Amino acid sequence: MSKVAILTDSNSGITQAQSKEFGIFVEPMPFYIDGQLYYEDIDLTQEQFYEKLTQGGEITTSMPITGNLMDSWDNILKDYDELVYIPMSSGLSSSCATAKMLSEDYDGRVVVVDNQRISVTQKLSALEAKKLADEGKSAQEICDALISNKSLxxxxxxxxxxxxxxxxxxxxxxxxxxxxxxxxxxxxxxxxxxxxxxxxxxxxxxxxxxxxxxxxxxxxxxxxxxxxxxxxxxxxxxxxxxxxxxxxxxxxxxxxxxxxxxxxxxxxxxxxxxxxxxxxxxxxxxxxxx
Structure with a gap:
């Protein structure tokens, strides 16, 4: 039975502290605020974000930095056979399409799920994926299950x-x-x-x-x-x-x-x-x- 890891991004609302509790890896989303790079829940809290937003800070969102994402995958795959990655919806960001392209270099060990979720619905998908992994499902089986439910x-x-x-x-x-x-x-x-x-x-x-x-x-x-x-x-x-x-x-x-x-x-x-x-x-x- 393959050992399958679940990775989502911080758009799911899962904090770094909760990631340890849930057994789910979380990729922090980058933000540029007045030209400076921050990572959600690493060096940018919710309170800091809203303070900068309401003070008129110039905020731009970004998809996960390619090198950072691949480093995360590589580190996780040292301890796991396969990885299921659940990014935010492809309709709201290009990060999913980029991740799918990057996964082609991983010989099927990284499976990217585009089930069109964001925020609390993305969190639910990550929790469901973790339960399926614990039940012994493969990365592709988990992906197929999540995709089957994406419109609901x-x-x-x-x-x-x-x-x-x-x-x-x-x-x-x-x-x-x-x-x-x-x-x-x-x-x-x-x-x-x-x-x-x-x-x-x-x-x-x-x-x-x-x-x-x-x-x-x-x-x-x-x-x-x-x-x-x-x-x-x-x-x-x-x-x-x-x-x-x-x-x-x-x-x-x-x-x-x-x-x-x-x-x-x-x-x-x-x-x-x-x-x-x-x-x-x-x-x-x-x-x-x-």
Whole structure:
């Protein structure tokens, strides 16, 4: 039986400390802030990131540096026969395509999974992959299982400010100005590989209800189940823990008795939407990870 390692990136929200607890390796994502290179959760904390973001720092995201990624693979493969690498969705970054190209030099020992996940859904995939590895599945078997489930997940996000969507070019200055004046709260959706507009609301309360209604609909129409035991529901946020806790109470009214995770949203997404955002996700379980 092959010894299989699981590696994801810090877009999953898995911290370096949690990586040891879960037995999952985590590649830190690089960020350039005012021209200086930082690595998520290595020399850049969530608090430092948001401080620099709100102070107007020039932040650009980057895919993992090629040499660093290959060094990680080489070091892991000293102790493992195979490696499953789960990067962020190919629709949100070119890092997945680059990793697939690099893996061609590893004679099948590195398998790159493009199951189009980000943040808490990416974390779930890594945890499921680890469980499958512990059960003796090969790297390719784990990849095939994750790919088979890739379309059975949706994410909805609402933002507290339109400033960062405007800055990133997702809203024109005129639309952003009108939206800010009217206090409009856009709701965005990640279906598979793309971040797109889903709807708008006039208040945060209405935006949250829009997202809750969308999760209910997706559970039946996308995930094809009415059994809460078949799904994982999560909340992600950008420097908004208190609001996330309150949102969990509202989700529990819609999904009674369901355990609901709360995690910080990936910094790669956060830099485009700013602080104060809330997101919720629903994903069909591949296996039980408890």
């Amino acid at each position: 997940s949706t994410i909805y996000i609402t933002v507290d400010t339109l400033e960062y969507l405007k800055k990133g070019g997702r809203l024109t200055p005129a639309v952003a100005a009108i939206g800010s004046l009217l206090k409009i709260k856009p709701v965005l959706a990640i279906y598979g590989e793309k971040l797109d507009k889903f709807g708008v609301a006039r208040t945060m309360k209405a935006a949250k209800q829009t997202m809750i209604d969308a999760l209910k609909k997706d559970m039946k129409e996308v995930l094809k189940t009415e059994n809460l035991d078949d799904v994982v529901i999560s909340i992600a946020h950008t420097q908004n823990q208190e609001a996330a806790e309150k949102f969990r109470e509202e989700l529990l009214e819609a999904f009674p008795g369901k355990e609901i995770w709360i995690d910080p949203l990936s910094l790669s997404v956060s830099c485009h939407i700013g602080p104060g955002a809330l997101a919720c996700t629903i994903t069909k379980k591949l296996i039980d990870i408890d």
